[in-house]
Amino acid sequence: MPRKLPATDVVIIGLGWTGSIMAYELAEAGLAVTAIERGPWRNTATDHPPGYAADELRYRIRHELFLRPEQTTFTFRNKMNQTALPIRSWGAFMPPNGVGGGGVHWNAETWRFLPSDFVARTHLTERYGAGFLPGDMTIQDWGVTYDDLEPHYDRFEYLCGTSGQAGNIKGQILDGGNPFEGPRSRAYPNPPQEQPFGATLFAKAARGVGYKPFPQPSGNMSRAYQNPLGIRLGPCTYCGFCEWFGCGNYSKATPQTTILPALLRKPNFSARDNSEVTRINLDASGKRATGVTFVDTDGNEWEQPAELVILSAYTIFNVQLLLLSGIGKPYDPNANSGVVGRNFTHQTTSDVVSFFDPAKFVFNPFIASGAIGTCIDEFNGDNFDHGPHGFVGGGYIGQVQTNGRPIETAPVPPGTPRWGAQWKKAVKDNYQSALKPGTGVHGSMYSYRDVYLDLDTFYKDRFGRPLVRITMDFHDNEIKQNKFLTDRFAEIFQAMGARQVVKEYRKGPYDITKYQTTHLCGGAIMGTDPSTSALNRYLQNWDVPNLFVSGASAFPQNPGYNPTGTVAALAYWAAAAIRKRYLKNPGQLIDG
């Protein structure tokens, strides 16, 4: 029997970006808020100080900041007729763990989605006709619009001190910014970061080809900044250790550097670390959450009763807790029914490695930050006519080289031996004169009937609960999209004067061992129809109205940008609905 703790107003499952945002907003509204975090507490100076924050072996290769697969993992298969096997070492994505969640080790690329992304099915059907979309593609409108989210995007960018150049302020298109972005109410709080030589050269060549390049919006500070909560960040040093790493000098926007110092001063907020929530408890009706059960590191079970439950863990854990708690009908791809697990997506990235004349080009790739770089948005979303190309979706492409770290950064031309003196010479010759953007083509992945999450029928976790099973493969639409985008990307490097350009197309089958991004999306999606979505437009569960589920698990499909800006904007949007409407009259905010 779990031991019962005193009741609280709100329990938050997972203290990452959205957990921190929700906790702050609801504590600000006067509610008693308790956050329960599976992983450890993390602070800058004690957990990733400059003395060892830049340890590539420890953090990048050995995955120090991530969940240990020994604690829990997933099974994976490409096709429904295959047997899924457990993942024993992380590959395609990195499940976050600990206070701050993925916000500790992200690159801080802080994008907004396009207005048309939020009405994807309606928009694409109107423009190209219903027959243009593949029959098994299950993309949906979100139920929320860009205009709904604009003030919440703005709040997050000012919280983070995002460095960038606006391209569209209230409809006025501005030089140097992204002309395709939705109208924003004001400029970014900080100017763009300085751009290294490779990105500058990319911008020049892209302009020559007729595109409109702009600096990537960055949560790495271009200057010292104090956010609206009174918390300060220092200027970025361009050390090149962002993604996979904690920032040693307070210059990357994370929950630790933007919210937690203010949240921890609130007497009505408390947090438990190293405590894993195993179940959301329901009353006898099954229509009301009564709190959560969690397990501490001694294996003791505790019950935390609460009036309101915020599920704000990583995508796949949100879905897992819903399935294990019996909330919402599990998705069944055969019957095409049920909601929990459907519209699961990831990403379609690829890279182009280009080699320049070492006598003429010295790029100093180690001068970098996580969200540095110059991008173009001509081929994202529906910014171009897809009619002739036979696919939908797209992505930004850009020279976004985030590091020149020694273990990972050894680009050599094709044909070079893979070891030995010749390999060493090639590395030496090319290190300073090759460009290798991390995710140069950052493409969308749309949703399909046979890409989903459910509970594995064989493998179990340490509590004896079934593991989540991932069924995922690339579809032709994404393969075509990637081919088109990669070719456009390569043309720019050719225009920059590269003497050799190597295209690394994304090809099927989907490979669970090769890192793309940590942008898993969907599985507990928002929408307007309870028969095809788990959440309403306020991230409120259709079946259990005192449960809200935040995170990219709400995305009906994954557009061609990094998700954190939208994940955070949705959290602010949901928190505002809770504060303005739900608390006055707790219940379903939308008639199902």
Place this chain on the structure above:
Amino acid sequence: MARIQTIAVVLGVLGVGMNVCCAAGPQDFAAVERGRYLVVAADCGSCHTLPGSDHSFAGDRAIETPFGYLAAPNITPDQQTGIGSWTDEQFDAAVRQGRSRNGARLYPAMPFPYYSRMSRQDVSDIRAYLNTIEPANNAVVVNRLPFPLNLRSAMIVWDALYFTPGEFRPDASKLAEWNRGAYLVQGPAHCGACHTPKTFLGGDKTSEFLRGYTLQGWTAPDITSGQGALRDWSADEIATYLESGHNTYAAAAGLMGEVIELSTSKLTDSDIKAMAAYLKDVSGAPAEGSPAADQDILAAGGAIYQDLCVACHRRDGHGVPNMFPNLAEAATVKTADPTSVVRVLLQGAQTAATDRERTAPAMPAFGWQLNDAQIAAVATYVRDHFGKAPAVSEAQVKNERVAREPIDL
């Protein structure tokens, strides 16, 4: 009439003084509030409340002195273990005269030489406030000093040498603000208890008021202006530091961080301005000339600085205002005694978090990474290059490393 008599009898039994001018009963909100404010200004909770305890002022916090450890007593109104049964006279004698209820002399870990500058009314108000605190039954063994220092009679000599009782007397030639600041600094805030150099017996060297002293493993730096370490700080910068724990130049950590979190950040703006105005008027001497540091050590220290320090403190040492200290202007770096500089390099330091400055950035520890010679080199470089302060030897670092090992209390 019968009722008045009863009250009189009760008061008589308790021995409560009937000093009409000062006695403040729990009915007098104004007195209680004045007392609460003075308790904050005097930072009583720093010693008399265990950090993290639910029982404010229940005592038991160990206080490190150069002579051994003392524990702060329970000053809640508990009848058995607190001060509930003390008379107002007894309380006043403790606060302003350094005398315990039985007449024994208090050790100056209780800063009565400073509190003596407060008025009888101030102390009465403090008592009125303490009477509203929830009594905590917590018996504290105060005296943990070794023989013969544990004999309180030793304090007779000390008091004769170093204790000058007497209320603060305003200087009519100065503005009211200056006088308010002087009263706070010399009286309840007892700044000199840490910042004024001490004799070998632990008494203030009054001729070197606020010129820096080292205690409890921290350098309480020179905070004088004129030619002193705060030469370039404006009164506004001093005020900002006291209110928030941070300013353009420095960040408070360690004991001063605690003083700011518990005390100065909670005082009124006008009192902080007054303290700053007064402090700005306390002139000090220029730092003692330092012999030229070894060039090889400076080169090594400079290289370590480039490698490990510039991310926050920047190449020019100026840091980031209100986040990372300016090493050329932080008083700790400029003070002759390097204890805090070495300690912070070895162990790191958490800066103060206040309502005005919530970020509380922390200095990471480098003791695990750098050996004594390396710590000495980078400390020497920082002090020579930015602080214009004397070099730090490997032996000093070694001693500090040993001193920082945990002590069993």
